[in-house]
Amino acid sequence: MTSDSLPTPITQLSPNSGEVSPGSQVRFKSEGGRLLLLLPPAADTHSADSPADGPADWPLNWPELWLQIKQRLNGGDRFWQPQTAVHLVARDRLLDVRQLQAIEAALAEQQLTLRRVYTSRRQTAVAAATAGYSIEQQTSLAHLTPVATEAEQALEEPLYLQNTVRSGTEVRHPGTIVVLGDTNPGSRLVAAGDIFVWGRLRGVAHAGSAGNPHCRIMALHLEPTQLRIADKVALPPANPPVRYQPEVAYIGASGIHIATAADFARTYLSHPSR
Amino acid sequence: MTRIIVVTSGKGGVGKTTCTANLGMALAKSDRRVVVIDADFGLRNLDLLLGLENRIVYTALDVLAKQCRLDQALVKDKRQPTLALLPAAQNRSKESITPEQMSILVDALKPHYDYILIDCPAGIEMGFRNAIATANEAIVVTTPEISAVRDADRVIGLLEANDVKRLHLIVNRLKPAMVQADMMMSVQDVQDILAIPLLGVIPDDERVIVSTNRGEPLVLEPKLSLAGLAFANIAQRLRGDKVPFLDLSAPHDDLFSRLRRMFRS
Ligand SMILES: Nc1ncnc2c1ncn2[C@@H]1O[C@H](COP(=O)(O)OP(=O)(O)OP(=O)(O)O)[C@@H](O)[C@H]1O
Numbered sequence: 001m002t003s004d005s006l007p008t009p010i011t012q013l014s015p016n017s018g019e020v021s022p023g024s025q026v027r028f029k030s031e032g033g034r035l036l037l038l039l040p041p042a043a044d045t046h047s048a049d050s051p052a053d054g055p056a057d058w059p060l061n062w063p064e065l066w067l068q069i070k071q072r073l074n075g076g077d078r079f080w081q082p083q084t085a086v087h088l089v090a091r092d093r094l095l096d097v098r099q100l101q102a103i104e105a106a107l108a109e110q111q112l113t114l115r116r117v118y119t120s121r122r123q124t125a126v127a128a129a130t131a132g133y134s135i136e137q138q139t140s141l142a143h144l145t146p147v148a149t150e151a152e153q154a155l156e157e158p159l160y161l162q163n164t165v166r167s168g169t170e171v172r173h174p175g176t177i178v179v180l181g182d183t184n185p186g187s188r189l190v191a192a193g194d195i196f197v198w199g200r201l202r203g204v205a206h207a208g209s210a211g212n213p214h215c216r217i218m219a220l221h222l223e224p225t226q227l228r229i230a231d232k233v234a235l236p237p238a239n240p241p242v243r244y245q246p247e248v249a250y251i252g253a254s255g256i257h258i259a260t261a262a263d264f265a266r267t268y269l270s271h272p273s274r
Numbered sequence: 275m276t277r278i279i280v281v282t283s284g285k286g287g288v289g290k291t292t293c294t295a296n297l298g299m300a301l302a303k304s305d306r307r308v309v310v311i312d313a314d315f316g317l318r319n320l321d322l323l324l325g326l327e328n329r330i331v332y333t334a335l336d337v338l339a340k341q342c343r344l345d346q347a348l349v350k351d352k353r354q355p356t357l358a359l360l361p362a363a364q365n366r367s368k369e370s371i372t373p374e375q376m377s378i379l380v381d382a383l384k385p386h387y388d389y390i391l392i393d394c395p396a397g398i399e400m401g402f403r404n405a406i407a408t409a410n411e412a413i414v415v416t417t418p419e420i421s422a423v424r425d426a427d428r429v430i431g432l433l434e435a436n437d438v439k440r441l442h443l444i445v446n447r448l449k450p451a452m453v454q455a456d457m458m459m460s461v462q463d464v465q466d467i468l469a470i471p472l473l474g475v476i477p478d479d480e481r482v483i484v485s486t487n488r489g490e491p492l493v494l495e496p497k498l499s500l501a502g503l504a505f506a507n508i509a510q511r512l513r514g515d516k517v518p519f520l521d522l523s524a525p526h527d528d529l530f531s532r533l534r535r536m537f538r539s
């Protein structure tokens with residue numbers, strides 16, 4: 001396949017780096033007609049024994065958490081039915097009345113209604129009760145956080161974002177990420193599944209972050225700062241050919257390859273065995 | 275409806291205060307009632323650029339501490355009576371005021387002004403959050419440099435997430451000759467990344483520095499320089515008028531003859 005351009009491989013990642021722990025970011029998940037708003041836990045339970053997980057797994061403070069909630073809301077607003085009930089799964093996070101009201105107001109802007117708060121913290125439960133939400137205080141959240149315990153292999157439903165992913169934004173998702181818009185230099189996408197960018201991919205993208213080498217990165221314009229698939233890392237060629245064609249990055253015989261979408265489809269998609 | 279506009283950038287030293295001073299002055303010249311707020315607590319210098327330093331008696335903090343009334347802290351500009359400055363405190367840190375207090379000040383000013391321009395400090399910390407708390411519009415200032423554009427991009431993301439959704443871009447300190455020699459990002463390159471509407475481009479010009487030192491915004495010049503004209507045009511666009519963009523690479527004579535033609539018609 002001559003049209004393949006070979007990005008420069010730089011290094012192998014250590015086995016655990018980039019792994020998306022499912023609870024590390026704010027997430028919306030629909031379940032049985034309602035929408036769950038899952039907050040990442042305040043205390044990271046496994047950071048003590050695996051410090052290699054790095055900063056990405058450090059607990060978020062409120063401003064960061066708030067930013068993520070707003071970004072997810074702004075990026076996905078076309079998909080929610082008005083008046084859908086939202087159940088806030090706050091886990092062990094401390095939220096005060098004002099923060100709960102801020103979340104409710106942000107949801108209301110997208111015509112979503114905060115219906116119920118699940119928490120394992122007494123103080124959060126008290127705050128929620130004071131603010132007038134129904135609460136469910138629980139010590140175990142097993143049924144609401146299925147991925148945290150079992151089935152680390154099964155991917156979450158894709159995360160769909162319709163906005164520009166700007167510098168300083170890192171989007172991590174234990175499934176496939178679809179961006180309708182550009183990702184700018186200084187941004188990072190980390191997906192356990194594939195990454196699709198219907199726009200220009202100019203930041204860092206890591207597909208198959210849990211180790212799956214069959215994952216792919218696809219973009220209308222692939223001008224990345226860096227690409228990663230599973231444990232492979234590649235920089236774009238120093239002088240990338242200016243090709244305004246959709247391209248696909250995948251792991252081939254000698255590391256990460258890039259092919260135009262048309263060539264990729266001819267070579268790979270018609271031979272399922274590869 | 276009062277327009278509350280924060281002038282912000284992320285990166286320091288790219289021209290936020292220069293833009294605030296010039297736009298404030300230009301809007302006031304067109305008879306709009308304008309107040310400029312210095313939100314750069316601890317590193318204030320909007321007063322310097324406006325040449326109002328020696329007239330400051332009270333600051334925003336004194337108002338909040340109820341040491342004085344709001345109108346006592348406002349410094350009215352003698353040259354442009356419809357322009358006022360609400361000074362920041364110089365001896366305090368950015369943590370000395372909260373977003374809620376900022377809202378109190380802005381709410382109190384709203385009924386009396388058409389435009390409230392807020393000069394934001396560099397960075398994305400507390401001072402930034404204070405400055406954007408009440409804004410419903412933002413002017414993002416950047417220079418055509420990768421690091422400044424990167425920070426501007428970050429700031430745009432934060433503004434959007436904080437519901438400041440009406441955003442405009444100013445590209446400051448452009449050097450057309452360097453762009454032509456492919457040594458500087460072009461305005462198009464900048465817009466390609468930031469993807470927000472362009473309000474205007476200001477050339478790099480020594481006269482900006484001179485006017486800073488004199489405390490006389492360029493838009494006060496009797497015969498506008500190119501940079502002064504760029505600021506005046508931006509103020510007009512801000513008001514909603516359609517003004518063609520200046521061709522900064524054209525030789526000066528050309529430009530002025532063209533402008534004269536424009537004014538005649
Ligand atoms: N178009 C220009 N041409 C030449 N010099 C300029 C131009 N714009 C700004 N400057 C100069 O750059 C310096 C910084 O400008 P200014 O103080 O407005 O930036 P700022 O973004 O407010 O900085 P800070 O982040 O410290 O608040 C000043 O000395 C100013 O005179």
Ligand SMILES: [Mg+2]
Binds near residue numbers: 319
């Ligand atoms: Mg300044």
